[in-house]
Amino acid sequence: MKIDSTLLTSSLMPRIIVCLDVDKGRVVKGTNFKQLRDMGDPVELALAYEQQGADELVFLDISASNENRPTALKLVTDIATHLSIPFTVGGGLKKLDDVKAFLDAGADKVALNTTAVLQPDIINQTAIAYGSQCVVVAIDVNKTDEDLKFYINGGRKVVEKDFNQWTKEVAERGAGEILLTAMHKDGTGSGFDCELTKKISEQVPVQVIASGGAKNEQHFLDAFNQGADACLAAGMFHSGDYTVGRVKNYLINHGLKVRS
């Protein structure tokens, strides 16, 4: 069934989501030399992005290391204490207990990627225990020779499953949203994969967040016009090249209704 949401009226506004990578309690940014550069305190940066007009935040790898689990949970609680927009945590959640620990610490949603593929029942279990709205399934997809393959373990391991089927399966199992990262776009600065976003957005009955490739405001306009429910970016905001507010002003000037 093709979903044509454009035929129905909705007051929902396209969302801009800022992604922050966290390592050892700090926001970090990878460089060409695979070294991590310290970008600052997660709570301070989170509040700065809320001020800029970000609609949501995603914290990745906050939970990656087991040894730092108590620190990571405390950080999530600190963020929830100060931030008044929704936020998602992801990376390294290996079992339902991990998911529970982070939701109980104050996260609004969890992003599941590798774990969702290895133990798909965790999607159902989280949706039953906390509701679908808490479950974001992240899918890292790569386009090679017109073929779409998706990956786990941070893009290092290909999954021998059909990508399209997987997008439908996660929605059936109770995912509330799909975070679709186009690996072939990541870091290129050539914009989101709008065609792919449009296709997936029309075939699954949940919202689709486009990720990978954003470098300027035009890329957001293109993705939203093609049916992305939300767009996620990191680098172009962390570098200071753009504020969320500047992108939103551009969208408003081009006729989109966004929160400002």
Add this chain to the structure above:
Amino acid sequence: MNMKKILIIDTKAGNLFSLKAAIERLGFSATILQKPNNEIFDAIVIPGQGRFGTVMKNIRATNWPDYLKKAHQQSKPLLGICVGMQIFFEGSEEDPEVTGLSWFKGKAEALNFPKKPMVGWAKLTSKINSWSNAIVYFVNSYAIKQSEFSIASTTYGESFCAAIKQGSFVGVQFHPEKSSQAGSLLILQVLTARVGESQ
């Protein structure tokens, strides 16, 4: 001035941390209780996470229904959020066999839109000045479509009640605790009984 004391009812159906933090950011004290006690509170919040059936079951397992009725009769500000608003109606399509508190006529029905849950920010339509055009965060698959007590609406496939008000009770379908400054303002108005209609 004494710090206002706010009671958050623990419906045991989700994390109340963000809600408590949002209320404390307004300068109020917030206490989470699993069952009523003799403490006096200035206002009461009924949170909005979990399924309709689960929240109803947990509310009915204690004497919260009587407690809330009495508080409403005393004109104490009450704020029901999402499912915490829906339970004051007669029921929900989410759990059709469960009866709600039935303070208000009507049932929560599934939203008529292919993508569910509704997730994200939407603008309110309201006759109340400070609520009109407020942009707030929604996360729901069910909603009260119409009510004589509606004070704000929004659209997802069709129009539904974004907020209702009857006496000192205000119910909101959205999550004001996740709605940035706009949400904080609305929480403040409800808990201090300052939701005024301009018409």
